[in-house]
Amino acid sequence: MLRVGVIGATGYTGEELIKILLRHPRIKISYLSAKVEKPKEISEIFPYLKKKLLLLCDNFNIDRALELCDLFFLAVPHTVSIQITPILLENKKYVIDLSADYRLKDKSLYELWYETKHTDHQNLRRSVYGLSEIHRDKIKKTRLVANPGCYPTVAVLSIAPLLKYKICKIQYIYIDAKSGYSGAGRISDEQFYRDLKDNFKAYNVDSHRHLPEILEQILSLAERKINIVFTPHLLPIERGILETIYVNSNHKLKIRNSELIGLYREFYKDSPFVRIKEDNHFPQIKDVVLTNFCDIGIKISEDRKTIILISCIDNLLKGASGQAVQNMNIIFDFEETEALL
Numbered sequence: 232m233l234r235v236g237v238i239g240a241t242g243y244t245g246e247e248l249i250k251i252l253l254r255h256p257r258i259k260i261s262y263l264s265a266k267v268e269k270p271k272e273i274s275e276i277f278p279y280l281k282k283k284l285l286l287l288c289d290n291f292n293i294d295r296a297l298e299l300c301d302l303f304f305l306a307v308p309h310t311v312s313i314q315i316t317p318i319l320l321e322n323k324k325y326v327i328d329l330s331a332d333y334r335l336k337d338k339s340l341y342e343l344w345y346e347t348k349h350t351d352h353q354n355l356r357r358s359v360y361g362l363s364e365i366h367r368d369k370i371k372k373t374r375l376v377a378n379p380g381c382y383p384t385v386a387v388l389s390i391a392p393l394l395k396y397k398i399c400k401i402q403y404i405y406i407d408a409k410s411g412y413s414g415a416g417r418i419s420d421e422q423f424y425r426d427l428k429d430n431f432k433a434y435n436v437d438s439h440r441h442l443p444e445i446l447e448q449i450l451s452l453a454e455r456k457i458n459i460v461f462t463p464h465l466l467p468i469e470r471g472i473l474e475t476i477y478v479n480s481n482h483k484l485k486i487r488n489s490e491l492i493g494l495y496r497e498f499y500k501d502s503p504f505v506r507i508k509e510d511n512h513f514p515q516i517k518d519v520v521l522t523n524f525c526d527i528g529i530k531i532s533e534d535r536k537t538i539i540l541i542s543c544i545d546n547l548l549k550g551a552s553g554q555a556v557q558n559m560n561i562i563f564d565f566e567e568t569e570a571l572l
């Protein structure tokens with residue numbers, strides 16, 4: 232049995248990790264920690280865990296963590312992971328970090344967008360970006376996975392096949408993204424009613440921290456710079472992301488829609504969590520919520536100069552904890568779908 236710890240166990244993604252890991256036959260949850268005033272049974276925090284998981288949740292203690300676990304999921308805010316990861320790796324542990332601390336290979340971008348110094352260059356160089364379908368071979372060999380952000384997961388999975396098959400010379404990509412409010416971590420009911428109930432709004436317009444992450448990933452796949460505009464919106468629902476992505480070509484596309492769908496299916500033929508919709512069918516959030524799937528619909532515009540991609544995930548699963556467990560399954564050669572279907 233692989234002994235696993237969840238750091239940040241009381242947060243949105245920490246809670247999802249616990250739920251998934253409890254279903255996993257090859258692992259044992261051995262350690263839980265969060266920022267707490269005093270140690271508490273996890274079932275006091277989440278009463279539905281009573282008689283399912285008997286474990287204390289306490290402030291992080293490195294000695295106990297090292298003694299009890301082989302692998303850690305870090306479901307904590309950025310800058311917290313960077314303080315813990317070096318010592319876990321020095322002690323030959325595995326780390327799957329859900330925060331942004333090890334995602335951007337260009338540390339100056341991290342420092343610019345996250346407004347803090349990056350203090351662990353050595354491990355930043357070693358980290359593998361954990362977009363499972365794209366980097367499976369590298370994930371298999373690493374001890375440090377930088378689990379992707381939720382918006383970049385949808386965007387990069389949607390765009391990658393176009394780059395691989397060089398479908399067109401891309402001029403611009405516009406990403407119009409909508410997310411449930413759990414994407415920002417736990418918020419109070421008061422905040423929800425003030426900002427979101429019966430509302431829909433854009434935020435961080437062309438200035439969201441996931442923009443450099445999307446750009447860096449697309450650049451590494453395209454091997455050239457592509458202009459991307461990214462506007463996120465908040466929906467008055469708890470979970471789920473839908474992105475409508477417009478990929479502008481500088482010439483008229485000759486390929487038929489059904490052929491393009493065929494190429495997407497070929498690209499993802501060994502990827503159990505990506506589902507490509509049929510011609511003229513498009514995904515909706517309710518089809519992916521509480522699943523680890525990414526659903527993608529594809530349409531070439533009437534003037535044949537734009538590819539419209541409409542894609543959905545559950546931000547807390549394929550966009551965070553589900554993909555994190557998928558990455559653990561890949562590293563340890565478990566079935567990739569274990570505990571996730």
Ligand SMILES: NC(=O)c1ccc[n+]([C@@H]2O[C@H](COP(=O)([O-])OP(=O)(O)OC[C@H]3O[C@@H](n4cnc5c(N)ncnc54)[C@H](OP(=O)(O)O)[C@@H]3O)[C@@H](O)[C@H]2O)c1
Binds near residue numbers: 238244264305380413
């Ligand atoms: N939510 C998403 O859809 C999503 C998707 C992809 C990636 N992520 C990333 O995943 C990480 C966790 O996100 P989340 O949505 O689960 O956030 P969250 O709901 O705010 O939970 C954060 C967790 O970290 C703990 N924590 C906060 N500060 C800490 C500290 N200084 N030391 C130790 N523990 C600390 C919190 O404990 P307390 O509750 O006691 O404060 C809580 O357990 C973030 O880096 C986020 O960017 C989130």
